[in-house]
Amino acid sequence: MFVAWRDLRFAKGRFVLMGAVVVLITVLVGLVSGLTAGLARANTSAITDLPADHLAFARPVDGEDVSFTVSSVDADTWAAWERVPGVTTAEPLGIVTTRAQADGRTASVSAFGVQPGSGLAPSPAQVRDGAVVLSTAAADELDARTGDTVTVAGRDLRVTDVARDASYSHTPVVWTSLDDFQQLSRGDGDGGPRATVVALTTTPAADLVAADTELGTTTVSRDDALSAIGSFTSENGSLQLMRGFLFAISALVIGAFFTVWTIQRSGDIAVLKALGASTGYLLRDALGQAVVLLGLGTVAGTAVAVAAGAALGSAVPFVLDFATVAGPALIMIALGVAGAALSIRRITSVDPLTALGSAR
Amino acid sequence: MSLHLTDVTLTYPDGGARLIALDDVTLHVPAGTITALVGPSGSGKSSLLAVAATLISPDSGQVVIAGTDTTGMSRNRLTELRRTRIGMVFQQPNLLPSLTAIEQLQVMAHLDGRAPRGARGRALELLEAVGLTGQADRRPHELSGGQRQRINIARALMNEPAVLLVDEPTSALDQERGAAILDLITTLTHRQGAATVLVTHDRSHLTAVDQVVEIHDGRLRTPVASGAP
Numbered sequence: 145m146f147v148a149w150r151d152l153r154f155a156k157g158r159f160v161l162m163g164a165v166v167v168l169i170t171v172l173v174g175l176v177s178g179l180t181a182g183l184a185r186a187n188t189s190a191i192t193d194l195p196a197d198h199l200a201f202a203r204p205v206d207g208e209d210v211s212f213t214v215s216s217v218d219a220d221t222w223a224a225w226e227r228v229p230g231v232t233t234a235e236p237l238g239i240v241t242t243r244a245q246a247d248g249r250t251a252s253v254s255a256f257g258v259q260p261g262s263g264l265a266p267s268p269a270q271v272r273d274g275a276v277v278l279s280t281a282a283a284d285e286l287d288a289r290t291g292d293t294v295t296v297a298g299r300d301l302r303v304t305d306v307a308r309d310a311s312y313s314h315t316p317v318v319w320t321s322l323d324d325f326q327q328l329s330r331g332d333g334d335g336g337p338r339a340t341v342v343a344l345t346t347t348p349a350a351d352l353v354a355a356d357t358e359l360g361t362t363t364v365s366r367d368d369a370l371s372a373i374g375s376f377t378s379e380n381g382s383l384q385l386m387r388g389f390l391f392a393i394s395a396l397v398i399g400a401f402f403t404v405w406t407i408q409r410s411g412d413i414a415v416l417k418a419l420g421a422s423t424g425y426l427l428r429d430a431l432g433q434a435v436v437l438l439g440l441g442t443v444a445g446t447a448v449a450v451a452a453g454a455a456l457g458s459a460v461p462f463v464l465d466f467a468t469v470a471g472p473a474l475i476m477i478a479l480g481v482a483g484a485a486l487s488i489r490r491i492t493s494v495d496p497l498t499a500l501g502s503a504r
Numbered sequence: 505m506s507l508h509l510t511d512v513t514l515t516y517p518d519g520g521a522r523l524i525a526l527d528d529v530t531l532h533v534p535a536g537t538i539t540a541l542v543g544p545s546g547s548g549k550s551s552l553l554a555v556a557a558t559l560i561s562p563d564s565g566q567v568v569i570a571g572t573d574t575t576g577m578s579r580n581r582l583t584e585l586r587r588t589r590i591g592m593v594f595q596q597p598n599l600l601p602s603l604t605a606i607e608q609l610q611v612m613a614h615l616d617g618r619a620p621r622g623a624r625g626r627a628l629e630l631l632e633a634v635g636l637t638g639q640a641d642r643r644p645h646e647l648s649g650g651q652r653q654r655i656n657i658a659r660a661l662m663n664e665p666a667v668l669l670v671d672e673p674t675s676a677l678d679q680e681r682g683a684a685i686l687d688l689i690t691t692l693t694h695r696q697g698a699a700t701v702l703v704t705h706d707r708s709h710l711t712a713v714d715q716v717v718e719i720h721d722g723r724l725r726t727p728v729a730s731g732a733p
């Protein structure tokens with residue numbers, strides 16, 4: 145990179161301009177990525193953090209996908225799942241989104257009904273009939289502490305613990321006993337307790353398909369179950385689409401820039417070729433230049449996105465971790481280099497003979 | 505370390521037919537001498553230079569550069585040969601806008617896989633030879649036309665070429681500067697022991713060279729005049 149370095153410095157204005165575009169797109173990609181992860185977290189963290197690998201839903205009617213709002217399973221089902229060979233644990237989990245009140249403060253919460261002592265709740269010993277365990281966000285919103293009384297769907301429950309953060313469908317989670325859940329969800333009409341899904345821990349030996357057929361359920365992995373949360377697929381889908389477009393735009397803009405740049409210096413390229421520069425030498429030079437531009441732009445843009453994300457704090461759901469920050473940055477660089485490589489390719493077709501002409 | 509063209513024929517596609525740009529050209533340029541190539545416009549001077557520079561392969565005939573027969577060589581080998589054995593002085597200086605005068609020369613070492621820093625000494629030497637020691641750190645836009653042309657010449661000599669090909673080096677310069685440039689080429693050719701071909705329109709140059717060949721419609725004429733005693 146002898147000539148390329150000097151071109152970078154000599155044509156500073158152009159490269160700074162292009163670098164600024166890379167920075168801005170990277171900031172946007174970083175913010176959208178953080179937001180995507182943050183919103184996904186607010187939508188699904190209570191499910192992704194479940195100590196279970198599969199969830200059994202009531203089998204949906206033909207042609208429909210599994211859904212937390214529609215699914216309902218009875219006590220026989222989870223008892224039967226417990227007996228399926230290869231299934232280590234099968235525990236009922238009831239989910240209902242409802243309102244909670246404490247001292248005049250109201251919040252939408254998702255109540256997770258679990259059997260007393262169940263590992264599905266963060267502090268199993270504290271989940272009893274008449275008691276509620278709050279996630280930290282729920283405690284914040286209700287301004288409630290251990291020992292306070294919270295009214296959930298009209299029932300007074302005593303707060304026995306405030307445990308880890310968990311969120312479902314953009315609402316904070318509270319954990320109740322499965323019996324209380326029956327009241328909250330106004331089920332319990334006909335024949336015994338019901339839950340929304342059965343949370344399973346399985347070994348590879350378990351034949352889930354056969355058990356599904358026998359028990360009238362549809363079992364999906366925990367990660368696949370996210371699409372059963374009403375808004376998740378569409379919300380996540382549109383944000384990912386946005387991200388995809390940003391990646392494509394940046395690759396195209398970089399490609400266009402380097403196309404123009406390469407055409408502009410095709411005279412210099414012809415001279416270098418006539419002087420004996422190999423095509424490989426010229427390609428390395430040009431590609432190195434693209435990598436420097438993209439690397440600097442992307443690092444700067446990511447730094448700005450991280451700073452902005454940190455400044456936003458808890459005002460918006462925004463997740464800043466290595467995957468949300470470094471992942472998109474690397475994709476930006478990779479796609480940008482690909483875009484540049486396509487435009488730089490035309491170096492190979494520059495004819496050194498043109499350097500001989502009297503006018504370039 | 506000389507240049508030999510033997511029975512070189514070159515044609516360009518010309519509509520359905522082919523235009524004969526070089527017709528059975530044989531030329532021998534010994535090391536340390538200058539051959540001036542003159543002829544009317546369109547007679548094939550640049551074509552001959554391009555063939556000697558290995559930028560075009562002739563339809564038939566042989567181009568031997570410093571003892572190496574280039575016939576049938578791969579593109580990569582030709583590029584390498586150009587880099588190591590051939591010096592090109594273009595009609596326009598063709599300097600790279602982002603490089604300083606000394607870097608214009610150092611890049612030649614870099615093209616050849618050597619550290620530009622290691623070539624600094626040689627570059628300074630050549631800049632001195634062309635009288636530009638004081639301008640080493642100037643970029644092309646900060647130099648006069650004559651100064652650029654002198655760097656063009658110094659650059660061609662950077663990798664100690666066996667063959668120096670010079671295409672109308674003075675056409676952009678006034679009489680006085682043109683004469684100085686020609687002087688420079690003569691001196692450096694003798695000092696480096698290069699086999700030099702000089703395309704020129706300027707008859708006044710012909711007295712300073714060792715051999716003059718005239719080209720008409722792609723055919724060489726027997727030497728018409730020689731400046732050598």
Ligand SMILES: Nc1ncnc2c1ncn2[C@@H]1O[C@H](COP(=O)(O)OP(=O)(O)OP(=O)(O)O)[C@@H](O)[C@H]1O
Nearest residue numbers: 516517523525543544545546547548549550551552
């Ligand atoms: N790339 C090309 N394709 C087709 N014909 C060409 C090409 N290059 C040159 N010619 C033709 O070949 C002939 C010789 O051209 P050349 O450029 O070698 O002439 P020249 O002696 O250098 O002329 P000038 O003094 O004007 O530079 C001309 O008739 C020209 O039109």
Ligand SMILES: [Mg+2]
Nearest residue numbers: 546549550551
């Ligand atoms: Mg010509």
